[in-house]
Amino acid sequence: MSRYAPVPFPQVKLEGQFWRERLDTVLDRTVPSQHRKLAEYGILDSLKLPDPPPPLRFPRHPNGFTVQVFWDSDVGKWIEAASYALAHRRDADIEAKIEAAIDDLEKAQAPDGYLNCWYLGREPDKRWTNLRDNHEMYNAGHLLEGAIAYFQVTGRRRFLDVMERYLDHIYATFGTGPGQRPGYDGHEEIELALMKLYYLTGMRKHLDFAAYLVNERGRQPHYFDWERERREAGEAKQRYVFANYEYSQSHKPVREQDKVVGHAVRAMYLYTAMADLAAELDDADLQRACEVLWKDVMDTKMYVTAGLGPSAHNEGFTHDFDLPNQTAYAETCASVALIFWAQRMLHLGLDGQYADILELAMFNGALSGLSRDGEHYFYANPLESDGTPTRWDWHTCPCCTMNVSRLVASVGQYFLSTAEDGVAFHLYGGIASQVEIAGTTVGLREVSNYPWSGEIAIHVDPQEPAAFAVKLRIPGWCEGASVTVNGTPIGLDIIENGYVTIDRRWAAGDVIGLDLPMPPERLYAHPGVIMDAGRVALKRGPLVYCLEEADNPGGRVQRLKLPRNAPLQPEMRTDLFDGVVTLRADATAIEETSFTQLYRTKPPKEAPATLTAIPYFLWANRGRGSMVVWVPEATA
Amino acid sequence: MSRYAPVPFPQVKLEGQFWRERLDTVLDRTVPSQHRKLAEYGILDSLKLPDPPPPLRFPRHPNGFTVQVFWDSDVGKWIEAASYALAHRRDADIEAKIEAAIDDLEKAQAPDGYLNCWYLGREPDKRWTNLRDNHEMYNAGHLLEGAIAYFQVTGRRRFLDVMERYLDHIYATFGTGPGQRPGYDGHEEIELALMKLYYLTGMRKHLDFAAYLVNERGRQPHYFDWERERREAGEAKQRYVFANYEYSQSHKPVREQDKVVGHAVRAMYLYTAMADLAAELDDADLQRACEVLWKDVMDTKMYVTAGLGPSAHNEGFTHDFDLPNQTAYAETCASVALIFWAQRMLHLGLDGQYADILELAMFNGALSGLSRDGEHYFYANPLESDGTPTRWDWHTCPCCTMNVSRLVASVGQYFLSTAEDGVAFHLYGGIASQVEIAGTTVGLREVSNYPWSGEIAIHVDPQEPAAFAVKLRIPGWCEGASVTVNGTPIGLDIIENGYVTIDRRWAAGDVIGLDLPMPPERLYAHPGVIMDAGRVALKRGPLVYCLEEADNPGGRVQRLKLPRNAPLQPEMRTDLFDGVVTLRADATAIEETSFTQLYRTKPPKEAPATLTAIPYFLWANRGRGSMVVWVPEATA
Known part of the structure; x- marks a missing residue:
């Protein structure tokens, strides 16, 4: 396979609403306010x-x-x-x-x-x-x-x-x-x-x-x-x-390491460089070490939000399946650094599993570190809260603040890669770029309302008609993706390592239609994660959801139980956060007011209720309140 | 009401199997081995x-x-x-x-x-x-x-x-x-x-x-x-x-304190002295302060095991309803000290609510600190474990070790109190004593297999026939208690503050029959305790139960879900721990082997299973393994 390299962010113009909003916030508010804080x-x-x-x-x-x-x-x-x-x-x-x-x-x-x-x-x-x-x-x-x-x-x-x-x-x-x-x-x-x-x-x-x-x-x-x-x-x-x-x-020695250990940010920065070196030196041993370490973190040590490092003590990893939710450290920097590592791993062989995690970390564990207003932060990103923690406007160790601003300000670099004879789309969300492929300049415009919608149009406009490959990532979470070229469906039996490759002679005006269905889905954790026993996480597309008290008033959100078979209804809410898809479901709610004791033998009174979930990265932007990612599940 | 004072332990002979075994272990093994450790x-x-x-x-x-x-x-x-x-x-x-x-x-x-x-x-x-x-x-x-x-x-x-x-x-x-x-x-x-x-x-x-x-x-x-x-x-x-x-x-100033704060053991020792002083000086203000603090800890800050202090950071209290299970500090010393405080509160007015907590702390949060072999300890008493923590044979801060040995070696002092004209039974478990009441020496023998059984016989043998009150605590957890005197049932409409009072002229050979039914029961936590959402605790009589991997092999015990309506079957197991009542129930079990990923969309495979619970204080006596007090519950 040709060697793909990322298209640098200045060549990737963000046009989609999601990233444009985040970028403008970072440019208008985060970067200037961070300088004020550095001075203060x-x-x-x-x-x-x-x-x-x-x-x-x-x-x-x-x-x-x-x-x-x-x-x-x-x-x-x-x-x-x-x-x-x-x-x-x-x-x-x-x-x-x-x-x-x-x-x-x-x-x-x-x-x-x-x-x-x-x-x-x-x-x-x-x-x-x-x-x-x-x-x-x-x-x-x-x-x-x-x-x-x-x-x-x-x-x-x-x-x-x-x-x-x-x-x-x-x-x-x-x-x-x-x-x-x-x-x-x-x-x-x-x-x-x-x-x-x-x-x-x-x-x-x-x-x-x-x-x-x-x-x-x-x-x-x-x-x-x-x-x-x-x-x-x-x-x-x-x-x-x-x-x-x-x-x-x-x-x-790093080549002998097969378990992810210690301080999470240190580990991710190291693995990023290891993957860089493996690529540059064609060092198969080093690449294998990276793959072993990657598998270890994916199989046993990563939060569903792509948060890393459960423990505040060492700001890092502990033992397999130790993923407490309320006390999760899951430092913003660690998820940002995971994005770096994933990008390097992705480019070792264009395997979509790395792009899946890159995207997961970006939309969840990393982005949750920055407030909507662009001037408040999380250093630790817990997956559950009783309402105690809140965002802060600075930190005596401000590493995470600038890690998230530099990420957003350069996010374009993660969307596209090019090779001599092809271009690969890793992320979607509305970008425009001009790249050199197969000896010609190719205008690319990806139009979508991703991540809220999986309906994507990609305009491919070479200056001269040229034969090259367009690779489209089909996310690991997506089932039933479909692709058209100029309206004609193409078969998707050719998905390889998470990418569909369209090899043809492209001419100006060509349009690819990509549909990535993103019905809401439930995630269950390995039973080794004892904290998530009897609980379920909600996800739609790349976004992990959470229940927050602001949308579910009447007590702590942990009072809500989601029946296993209750349909999850996506709903575009233009009144919330400048537009967000929430998930709604019928649920049952424990009535808190009837509890006059700390413990009682009578089962809690439960009443039918509606549950509303928002994307995790948006939590804690409306004052203090309880939050939960792993929702208690009602099963027969 | 007459003023009741505890009968000192040397006057209370332990005859029942439960406490005799614990006492013998402490005498034979704990006290001598602790001297060796102090030397070492x-x-x-x-x-x-x-x-x-x-x-x-x-x-x-x-x-x-x-x-x-x-x-x-x-x-x-x-x-x-x-x-x-x-x-x-x-x-x-x-x-x-x-x-x-x-x-x-x-x-x-x-x-x-x-x-x-x-x-x-x-x-x-x-x-x-x-x-x-x-x-x-x-x-x-x-x-x-x-x-x-x-x-x-x-x-x-x-x-x-x-x-x-x-x-x-x-x-x-x-x-x-x-x-x-x-x-x-x-x-x-x-x-x-x-x-x-x-x-x-x-x-x-x-x-x-x-x-x-x-x-x-x-x-x-x-x-x-x-x-x-x-x-x-x-x-x-x-x-x-x-x-x-x-x-x-x-x-x-202590009289202005209305919230239980700080280091848990410090707090309990202080409140114990405050209650002593309130009694001795008839200080109503100080008593009221004690009652307010008691209510605060009972309503918002006590583990179901009577463990106190969730946080290792300050070895103490945090905010209301903050009761994490796996990271619970719940220092053994704090539950021992709660017993001291409860005993003082009890004697301010013989209110059974204090004896209920005294008993709860004794059989659960305190006794869990000492191993069966009498030479291993818990300093922190978590309510959930992934199998990582284990008992240690000493601690650089060995406070808990001697706190539990002095408690067991003097446990007789918590069973009985006497006044001029009466005797009160607080705890049961097989004791014999001679006390002075109403001008005569009264032989008392309480015969039972408590806490395994609630069938209790109390022999009251005054040297001379005499009129006095016998007060029997009817535990707060008990419904349907019945009492007979010489075989004749007496009405229990006269239970006051948790005690039934039998006022009569007693003569040698009188026998009270007390039946305290102890069907297994489920406990639900206030929804403020977000950690226990969707979970249920099991209790029988004064004993809180837990699932331990040794009795539930095949994976972590958190894989088990208990249907809300599944009957809990008590079973006397003579093969286990020299005799223990376990609880068995039909349950469902998540199959762990089918999980090849950390997270997946497919609901976990569940299979019918049987669940066996043992008393919490007995956990971690059979090597490492997972444990849970708050069991995931299956509800429709």
Whole structure:
């Protein structure tokens, strides 16, 4: 099969209502408000290094917040998101703000290229002494992603030059050569950023260093042990809070890892880079490791929303089937990072199972992290609530905020891929693009009201008639899909790995009709997930649904029981959230007012009721209230 | 009504199979093994103070365990449990071990009476500088309870003298008089111990100091603030981990408290002393505060097992109806302490609702903390398990281990109360006693196989015929109780506050027949407890039941669904745990083997199955396996 590569987002114009609304919100509100928050919380000031450094090692910002070791990364991520925003609309104010941050970073950079504001401003002599905990390469990775994005959108090299100087310093310091230390970061991230730089520049040293970092990880003697032994004596007392290297996926070499463990975001960033390297180096072993890890997370560790990592303790994974709903951590960043990994896996062989998860994570676990107003967030994304948690307008660890804004601002990159002789549609929702295929420019316009409707029209307009393949993803959740070309049905016995391929000579004016029926469906969890026993989840198309108290007033939504055979009625509600398909069903409701005790022998009074479900990602936009994804089910 | 007071346990001989077995296990195995553990973990050594104290402030015991501020209390609690054991059977070896610990404590005591081994051995100049966190009075309280128990059983005063010297020092140091500090402990306990000493000695100063501690608590200016400001500058950095005074129930004066908050064991110990004081001082305000707090915990915060405190974070309470099952903390100590509180509340007015909870906590939340073999424990008592947690043979904070042993070794005290003119039976299970009522000695023998059966015979044998009241508790869970006297039924229209009163002239040979029908029953939780939506708990008599994998092999027990109308069949199983009544029912079972994915649209295959439930307190005695109290329910 030809090698397909994603079409970059600036070439994919979002026209559909769903993504256009989210994108406009992110451009109008999220990106500007995030800059205000970075200022308010002292994160931008933390780049302005005092000269000489202050005597205190851990000064607080005047606003009272402790300077955090990962703040450089937040600046990098904001620059990345803001740069993507500029690709949609240039904005002198945003550009000036980016330039000001780059000014500070350029000034902060040490003569030898080192650039970590936390260390430079506080403990310049301690740099590179604690890769395990202190995020130096992680920060470098996010700054690098910001620099790449800014360069790609504006053509301005200054930030990229700064980062390349920093990378040269890192490449000189770390490695397996003479006089080098075989270090790697406790928080993976730089690996995938280096792969982006490699794709941008074609310079082999970036690929090589990414490969070195991935391959060195978890080898014995363990770098983090060596490093700890060299730190001052005080370290002995400083117990490593996670007490194991599974936390950072460094418990063994990555090719020997077959279980997804530890901090969820760390894991996903690592696997993303592994998949990048597997593709670039045609490394079958590494690809197999990725596939084994993918299967492990899919079979035993993923929430139905594509949330990852049940535990707040390690922000990560525990044991198989441990997927508590109310206390789910399911960090927004982890679902965003799962999208990255899924995209890389998808492009290893265009297997639709990866696109299915990419789409699931996007519409559910990731998008739930951002409020409708674009200025409130979830860090943890529980699947059930008694009404206690609510969205916050910032977080002392604001990683998720910019992860979701950079995702939305660049979401176009997930829709299309092209090869020499074909184009593949992964996602639907209304896009327009111009791509080069088979030696001609092809205009593509996908028109739909997806995800609310599965009726899709795709206009294929080559400048010159040309023979090439159009591949259409038929989602794994879809049964009974049908395709027409210029009104003529084509057989779908040729679906392969989740894609139907239409190979023909295309000419301007050709129209593909794709119908993806999306009747509401029920999902049942593996009995190993004891939390979901006797419960059912509702889904329509790619959207997981939930019951929220705002639509089901009269008590906590967990009082509602859905009979197994009750039909689920989709209903387009234009009065809600600028248009949303809800699901309605006959249900029974436990009457709460008759309960005067905590426990009683009399079965709860139940009355017929109607149940209304909304897409999960929209929850917690109407004040506090209970919510449930896994609805108690009534069975005979 | 006459004032009823508990009959002390040495006067109540346990003859019934249920408690005899538990008592023998505690005497034979638990008390001796706990002494071995106290030695192994360095807790006994921590009483042996080096002279002079070592330069290191926080030395580790040679075995590697950090000396804990609360270790004195563990010694005190073991002496208390061991003394109760001696009351059942004298044992020279146990006595020698107690005496050895008393030797060490006597030697450790400072000339001015101060006696806290942690401070004396490490930071003698820092004593009384951190009542909020460091448990000095808490330790004193447990040592005092040990000294009282040892004195009561052996008549030996030495330990009590040591403790009275310590108390004189405390009374001189703390209070509202000139030159005194208005302090109280961050961990309540000494208050109830002082009440015991007051009951033993009749000395008013002990009552007064207990009343002072309770009344001073939570007043402004706050003692813990004053104390913190006086500590060294380093303190500023030491953030108070719980960051609020609700944790120690010192957020406001106790009479103004109307919500149960904070650390569960702290709360229960405080309320116990409050109820003691309310009774002793006829303090209606304090009694009302107790009643309001009782209602709050009963209506919104207690597990069906009488477990208390859902959260591991604060080892305590959160918000109303927050009762997660799998992550339930429900510390054994908290249920034991609830028994103490319930006993005090019961004796304020002989209201059976308190005895109901006392019994519920005893047979479920407390007894679950001790294994069948008497040497393994639960600190947290979850109501659901995927098979991960298991019992441990010790804990770095071993509070629960000795709390359950001292409870069982003195359980006789909860069965009977007497007044001038009557006797009240609270619990059943086979006891014999001799009490003084109405000027004569009355032999009492209650014969039953309770809690397995509700058929009870009570032999009332006064030396001289005498008129007095026999009060029998009719448990709140019981419907259709019947009573006979010498075979003649008596009407039960006179049940008052959960007790039937038989007022007559009793003569030797009189026999009361009491029948407490205990058909298995289903319990439903208030819909506010979202975790129990669609689930049902099973109970028979005072015992809450659970499904455990050992009795329901073939997968996790959460796969089983109990139809609402399926009869629950009690079955006496002599082959299990030396005899236990199980509950069996027809059920449906989800077949796990047909699940090849984590989520699927096809409803799980269900097959008819039989479900077997065992009493909750017996779980986790047969290796690892899943368990559930709240069983998924099948309803039409």
